[in-house]
Amino acid sequence: MTLLMLILIAIPVCILTILLWIYNDYRKYKRQHYSLILLFLALPATIQAQYIDKDCCINFKWYENQKGKLEYINENLTYNFIPNEDFWKIVIRNNSSDEAQINWGNSQFIINGRASQLLLYPISESPLAKETIKGNSEISHTCTASILIEGSERRKIYHRKDIRKGNRAAISIVLPVSIANKPQFFNTFDFVVTQVY
Template identity: 50%
Template sequence: MTLTVYILIAIPICILAILIWTYFDYRKYKREHHLIILLSLLFPTLSHAQYIDNENCRISFKSYENHQDKLEYIKDNVFYQFIPNSSAWKVIIKNNTDEVVWLNWEKAGFIVNGKASGVSLFPFTTDKVPTESIQSNHGINRTITASNLITPKGINKIYNKRNIRKGGRTSVTIVLPITIGNRPQFFHAFSFTVTKAN
């Protein structure tokens, strides 16, 4: 790791240590609600642990841990990474298992603000997309969008910074049907929240 990464990790830990130390100094803070005020000072530091796109929108996992500038998750030795864009999302999947992983794009889902849709791969067409195999210790890199956003006039945006009002958000869920070896297929849902970065 570089020195910058160590500094970014050390700053929130030091601030948290100071806040806890101050809270337990009973001569200065005797009431419980002071802890809430002190921890709220730490929130801006923690809020940077999301992905910021080129339109200055913040995208973060709803249910999984967020890391600095990365949307990554590992389940059953399969690595998933998402690189969002207002028009399409890049999905990187790496198979770190000893078996073949199958991804059924035809049953995949792209849900934007509760409106479910199928998935279209780049270059975007209305054609059906096949099941794709990922060999052991290999990966794929695909760009996808919701198929219902493809119109004869062009491709509509998944989210738009101008349409996300102050305090508002866009909800995005990507559902990937995955089969590992001979195991039953499971539907892995990744849910995200898109907000204005500032």
């Protein structure tokens, strides 16, 4: 056997030994914590659950990630994000029979802690207003952050070169939404952009 084959066999054996040791040690003290074992089992699934844009990996920070897409579903609305380094596309589907309203004027696009207004693309001179999503229909818009637009110059939301250096970008999108006659609530979506390994 070559050294490489021995190493490939030794790694899973070592991991299994550590997991059994943790399990037996906790069991000895009448505590059965399976969270560490579940973490090791769930780790391969979380590595695959990501959205890839060129050399960058974009994940939800708090919501469950799905392979190949950034989608969050609540009881009334489905939010789908299609990011790239210049603009992000947002698709919002109304799953209920009631009308929903998105207040684009109060929405925010936060990049690495710097808050700015969310701008819909193509950029217009008129202020953003509320938009109605009829029951069982959807809207889609391409957007960016106002701090990235200076005159005719357009800066990127995240830079692949910076991400490659081991850095990460933190991006948040805040969308004020109201459904039927209910009060407006703010949906906050936090994302982490890292290098593809």
